Amino acid sequence: MIDRHLHYVPRLGRNPSRFRLAGIPVITVMLGSSVTALPVIAQSPVMPPFGLLFLLSWRLLRPELWRAWIGLPLGLFDDMMSGQPIGSAMFLWTIMLIGVDAVEHRMIWRSYRQDWLIAGFAIIVCMAGGLFFARITGGGDVRLLLVAPQMFWTILLFPFVVRQCARIDRWRVMA
Amino acid sequence: MARPPSRRPGHNRKAQYSLFASYVVAVTGAAIGLLLIVVAIFDPTGFAGIRAVTAELTRPVSVGLKNMVSGVSSIDEVLAAYWRAGSQNVALRRQVEADRNRIIEAKAVAQENARLKKLLKLVDEDASQLLTARLISSSSSSARRFARLNAGRWQGVQPGMPVRATEGLIGRVHSTTPNTSDVLLLTDSGSIVPVRRANDNVPAIATGAGDGSLEIRSLSAGRNPFKPGDLLVTSGIGGIYQPNIPVAVVVRVQGEIAWGFPLANPSRVDAVVVERAFEQVVTRPDPGAPAAAEGAEPGNVATP
Numbered sequence: 001m002i003d004r005h006l007h008y009v010p011r012l013g014r015n016p017s018r019f020r021l022a023g024i025p026v027i028t029v030m031l032g033s034s035v036t037a038l039p040v041i042a043q044s045p046v047m048p049p050f051g052l053l054f055l056l057s058w059r060l061l062r063p064e065l066w067r068a069w070i071g072l073p074l075g076l077f078d079d080m081m082s083g084q085p086i087g088s089a090m091f092l093w094t095i096m097l098i099g100v101d102a103v104e105h106r107m108i109w110r111s112y113r114q115d116w117l118i119a120g121f122a123i124i125v126c127m128a129g130g131l132f133f134a135r136i137t138g139g140g141d142v143r144l145l146l147v148a149p150q151m152f153w154t155i156l157l158f159p160f161v162v163r164q165c166a167r168i169d170r171w172r173v174m175a
Numbered sequence: 176m177a178r179p180p181s182r183r184p185g186h187n188r189k190a191q192y193s194l195f196a197s198y199v200v201a202v203t204g205a206a207i208g209l210l211l212i213v214v215a216i217f218d219p220t221g222f223a224g225i226r227a228v229t230a231e232l233t234r235p236v237s238v239g240l241k242n243m244v245s246g247v248s249s250i251d252e253v254l255a256a257y258w259r260a261g262s263q264n265v266a267l268r269r270q271v272e273a274d275r276n277r278i279i280e281a282k283a284v285a286q287e288n289a290r291l292k293k294l295l296k297l298v299d300e301d302a303s304q305l306l307t308a309r310l311i312s313s314s315s316s317s318a319r320r321f322a323r324l325n326a327g328r329w330q331g332v333q334p335g336m337p338v339r340a341t342e343g344l345i346g347r348v349h350s351t352t353p354n355t356s357d358v359l360l361l362t363d364s365g366s367i368v369p370v371r372r373a374n375d376n377v378p379a380i381a382t383g384a385g386d387g388s389l390e391i392r393s394l395s396a397g398r399n400p401f402k403p404g405d406l407l408v409t410s411g412i413g414g415i416y417q418p419n420i421p422v423a424v425v426v427r428v429q430g431e432i433a434w435g436f437p438l439a440n441p442s443r444v445d446a447v448v449v450e451r452a453f454e455q456v457v458t459r460p461d462p463g464a465p466a467a468a469e470g471a472e473p474g475n476v477a478t479p
Contacts, residue, residue, distance in 0.1 A: 035315075044362075069201040083319045090211070
């Protein structure tokens with residue numbers, strides 16, 4: 001018998017199902033967006049946008065997985081879950097993915113640090129944009145300082161999320 | 176690490192077209208997203224109906240989790256109660272003794288009030304309460320402050336209805352779905368509540384600051400009349416909120432602005448009460464009966 005501590009035994013000639021290959025990344029991003037369903041009544045924007053973090057992680061880990069339009073359906077779902085006006089994440093996430101594509105063309109070397117830098121800029125752009133949209137759609141006078149702490153720990157959280165994504169990814173492609 | 180393989184598909188025409196088409200779709204979709212936001216500028220709840228799908232789907236999950244954690248969330252209070260329990264017990268007992276007399280006095284006053292109202296032939300029914308529900312989740316990752324209520328259109332909740340707890344005002348209903356509704360909390364930067372100081376009727380406007388505090392601006396010209404410790408209640412102006420619901424306590428005064436904290440913490444309250452809008456309660460449908468709507472000025476509705 002094979003060692004029982006080995007949970008997954010990869011076999012030659014077997015492929016994971018298409019649902020697992022294509023569906024798991026989408027489901028993780030949607031679960032990330034659904035964090036707002038937790039019974040936390042927040043008094044200030046404290047929860048990091050996990051949907052955005054998972055999207056960025058998958059995009060930077062697996063550039064060939066999605067085309068830029070994936071930001072539309074996933075962004076729409078995120079808008080439905082978060083309190084942002086509908087269309088906010090749809091626009092910002094798609095623009096952000098196109099931007100990451102453009103940056104990737106110009107970079108010669110890429111490593112973990114560059115990924116974090118790209119993700120940091122993307123997070124700042126998305127959250128500042130989200131704040132701007134909240135402001136013009138009846139949010140009153142919201143200051144950028146209000147989301148600054150949230151921005152800060154979302155950027156700090158990125159390495160952790162990317163590692164969890166890598167762990168899921170290892171399971172995803174293993175037959 | 177070298178950069179990942181280029182996404183340019185080389186000479187394969189089909190792959191080239193497919194890549195180009197994906198960008199066309201993405202840019203078009205982003206433009207549609209922008210358009211939806213432009214619509215939302217003029218009609219903030221217009222497309223919120225789409226939210227009904229996810230709101231209804233996540234409601235059972237949120238309700239279940241809320242039931243689980245509602246006992247856990249107050250555990251710090253329970254533990255803190257053990258601290259100096261003996262002396263606290265004595266103090267509280269004295270407090271109860273003192274309060275008992277006050278309650279008896281208040282009951283007498285209430286009875287007298289009712290008798291006088293009967294003499295004046297004033298009918299004052301309190302038909303404002305609609306239902307009691309729980310807050311189950313909130314927009315914790317957004318800059319806006321919405322909380323989701325476990326009751327919706329089918330239970331009779333309508334946009335604009337005020338929501339309160341026993342401790343004080345929570346906010347008002349922003350949009351509804353069949354079984355849930357979104358409550359715009361007091362602390363949202365788009366929420367404006369007309370208030371007055373509880374002891375001397377100094378009128379003011381309480382606007383949310385988005386971070387859990389309230390920005391209070393006095394309506395009277397001249398020096399800022401507020402000082403830390405002042406209690407604010409709703410004034411009833413605007414026709415949405417009933418008068419005399421506790422709103423906030425002033426904690427800091429800074430030039431023209433006073434900063435306050437809401438008396439009811441939405442994350443602590445167990446259940447909230449949805450009330451009918453004040454104007455609906457005080458104005459009667461039949462024109463024959465003169466409505467007692469002096470306190471409600473419909474032209475001054477407190478919407479952002």
